[in-house]
Amino acid sequence: xxxxxxxxxxxxxxxxxxxxxxxxxxxxxxxxxxxxxxxxxxxxxxxxxxxxxxxxxxxxxxxxxxxxxxxxxxxxxxxx
Amino acid sequence: xxxxxxxxxxxxxxxxxxxxxxxxxxxxxxxxxxxxxxxxxxxxxxxxxxxxxxxxxxxxxxxxxxxxxxxxxxxxxxxxxxxxxxxxxxxxxxxxxxxxxxxxxxxxxxxxxxxxxxxxxxxxxxxxxxxxxxxxxxxxxxxxxxxxxxxxxxxxxxxxxxxxxxxxxxxxxxxxxxxxxxxxxxxxxxxxxxxxxxxxxxxxxxxxxxxxxxxxxxxxxxxxxxxxxxxxxxxxxxxxxxxxxxxxxxxxxxxxxxxxxxxxxxxxxxxxxxxxxxxxxxxxxxxxxxxxxxxxxxxxxxxxxxxxxxxxxxxxxxxxxxxxxxxxxxxxxxxxxxxxxxxxxxxxxxxxxxxxxxxxxxxxxxxxxxxxxxxxxxxxxxxxxxxxxxxxxxxxxxxxxxxxxxxxxxxxxxxxxxxxxxxxxxxxxxxxxxxxxxxxxxxxxxxxxxxxxxxxxxxxxxxxxxxxxxxxxxxxxxxxxxxxxxxxxxxxxxxxxxxxxxxxxxxxxxxxxxxxxxxxxxxxxx
Numbered sequence: 341x342x343x344x345x346x347x348x349x350x351x352x353x354x355x356x357x358x359x360x361x362x363x364x365x366x367x368x369x370x371x372x373x374x375x376x377x378x379x380x381x382x383x384x385x386x387x388x389x390x391x392x393x394x395x396x397x398x399x400x401x402x403x404x405x406x407x408x409x410x411x412x413x414x415x416x417x418x419x420x
Numbered sequence: 421x422x423x424x425x426x427x428x429x430x431x432x433x434x435x436x437x438x439x440x441x442x443x444x445x446x447x448x449x450x451x452x453x454x455x456x457x458x459x460x461x462x463x464x465x466x467x468x469x470x471x472x473x474x475x476x477x478x479x480x481x482x483x484x485x486x487x488x489x490x491x492x493x494x495x496x497x498x499x500x501x502x503x504x505x506x507x508x509x510x511x512x513x514x515x516x517x518x519x520x521x522x523x524x525x526x527x528x529x530x531x532x533x534x535x536x537x538x539x540x541x542x543x544x545x546x547x548x549x550x551x552x553x554x555x556x557x558x559x560x561x562x563x564x565x566x567x568x569x570x571x572x573x574x575x576x577x578x579x580x581x582x583x584x585x586x587x588x589x590x591x592x593x594x595x596x597x598x599x600x601x602x603x604x605x606x607x608x609x610x611x612x613x614x615x616x617x618x619x620x621x622x623x624x625x626x627x628x629x630x631x632x633x634x635x636x637x638x639x640x641x642x643x644x645x646x647x648x649x650x651x652x653x654x655x656x657x658x659x660x661x662x663x664x665x666x667x668x669x670x671x672x673x674x675x676x677x678x679x680x681x682x683x684x685x686x687x688x689x690x691x692x693x694x695x696x697x698x699x700x701x702x703x704x705x706x707x708x709x710x711x712x713x714x715x716x717x718x719x720x721x722x723x724x725x726x727x728x729x730x731x732x733x734x735x736x737x738x739x740x741x742x743x744x745x746x747x748x749x750x751x752x753x754x755x756x757x758x759x760x761x762x763x764x765x766x767x768x769x770x771x772x773x774x775x776x777x778x779x780x781x782x783x784x785x786x787x788x789x790x791x792x793x794x795x796x797x798x799x800x801x802x803x804x805x806x807x808x809x810x811x812x813x814x815x816x817x818x819x820x821x822x823x824x825x826x827x828x829x830x831x832x833x834x835x836x837x838x839x840x841x842x843x844x845x846x847x848x849x850x851x852x853x854x855x856x857x858x859x860x861x862x863x864x865x866x867x868x869x870x871x872x873x874x875x876x877x878x879x880x881x882x883x884x885x886x887x888x889x890x891x892x893x894x895x896x897x898x899x900x901x902x903x904x905x906x907x908x909x910x911x912x913x914x915x916x917x918x919x920x921x922x923x924x925x926x927x928x929x930x931x932x933x934x935x936x937x938x939x940x941x942x943x944x945x946x
């Protein structure tokens with residue numbers, strides 16, 4: 341069951357990428373480019389790294405930490 | 421560089437599982453990738469009627485006529501997506517339409533000299549191209565994207581677990597040893613040689629397949645649910661151009677093509693014009709040109725109503741991100757280097773197919789040499805049936821393309837149905853008749869080689885009626901494409917024969933006992 345945590349990888353990668361596109365202090369097109377093109381390498385890296393974490397809780401925390409900017413952005417978009 | 425045993429073990433398991441889960445699908449994607457690479461050549465090869473007209477007497481491409489033809493036959497609503505494609509060297513013209521208002525999705529082929537529709541008699545090129553990313557399966561594109569991620573994970577973890585002895589893996593191949601070692605050597609040598617190819621193809625493939633999902637997520641998480649913001653940023657600040665629904669008279673298509681040609685600085689007319697927002701006051705026209713060798717992209721975007729050039733790939737600075745994607749996609753589709761690069765890509769794609777198969781051999785030999793577990797017996801039979809069966813089924817598909825009568829009703833469906841039936845039967849046979857993986861692979865590979873080589877024989881038998889003109893006609897661009905695909909088929913046939921010869925026969929008693937009897941030793945774990 342420890343591999344289940346790999347499912348957090350795409351969510352974390354998408355959330356982080358969206359956070360970069362939204363909050364990075366760069367020109368809009370550049371921020372979008374960085375955000376979009378970080379998704380795939382980050383997803384793959386997390387798939388490789390998450391199973392190495394000492395516990396599933398730590399792996400999920402890492403996922404939520406990375407996804408946080410995107411989740412905040414999503415909340416801002418929905419609320420405001 | 422050496423990792424701790426725990427890290428090594430975790431990465432090894434991840435490599436094995438991601439590889440084995442994705443293996444059949446990746447085999448299909450890479451094998452069909454060869455036909456996707458040669459899509460134009462296969463398109464020229466698949467329909468003998470496209471070679472009927474003498475090329476010297478062809479008038480120049482008239483885009484006004486082409487669009488008028490599509491308008492007359494499709495009657496697109498204002499705001500529909502419409503496209504036309506024609507080559508100066510061929511009398512064939514192609515058009516398509518996607519009309520959101522009526523839900524109509526149409527494709528046509530016609531003779532641009534006579535205006536006569538050319539009914540579809542085959543879909544070989546398109547169906548094999550679609551199979552490359554499982555287009556016919558609902559959600560197949562997104563599924564292909566996830567497979568691409570698994571491919572990248574398997575690749576990265578494969579490098580990680582071999583970092584300690586990477587140099588040795590470049591050349592070590594012990595063909596005389598048993599499958600576990602010779603397969604392992606082949607897996608590593610081919611895997612390492614193809615590493616840059618697999619990374620680029622995998623990454624760009626994921627970008628292509630998952631762009632809708634990523635775009636959707638970004639629309640909500642980064643741009644407050646406004647997709648037009650992404651459009652604007654990606655088009656270099658051009659305001660997003662969504663059709664308004666108000667009709668307007670636009671500039672004539674020939675004039676637009678001429679303006680695009682001037683903006684691109686091209687000596688040739690565009691190959692295709694695609695119109696977004698057809699007949700709308702906010703119509704946008706995309707003119708695409710053929711690319712020779714390592715030429716850069718020369719596409720031009722025009723305002724359909726005023727004819728103004730909105731963007732030219734030659735003159736305007738590339739937009740961040742779009743430039744990166746352009747490079748990735750050019751690499752993915754081999755939009756450079758011509759036919760030579762396509763052959764190199766094909767060799768690498770087929771080498772990757774070998775990596776997939778040998779990866780499964782390693783899995784089976786290391787974990788369950790006696791095939792004691794049901795799952796591993798199924799895996800072994802599926803990998804033979806699906807992979808070698810696809811090779812055979814494709815050969816039969818090409819053969820059917822040549823042998824079925826041209827006036828057969830629903831000929832394209834019959835061909836495709838035959839292909840699927842042969843593939844399905846080939847995938848199932850190992851579950852009923854099993855004399856070992858080598859014997860089964862050998863049988864399929866010989867049958868595949870025979871089918872491919874028979875296609876060549878049939879083609880030459882047909883062409884022998886006017887054999888004197890075969891090579892002369894082959895020198896013209898269109899016929900040249902068909903001839904290139906003839907070469908692809910010949911090489912596939914020879915490759916299949918080589919695979920068959922490489923499979924040493926095994927005695928049925930030895931293989932059946934190894935498949936059904938309990939293991940003499942406990943299964944070797946990773």
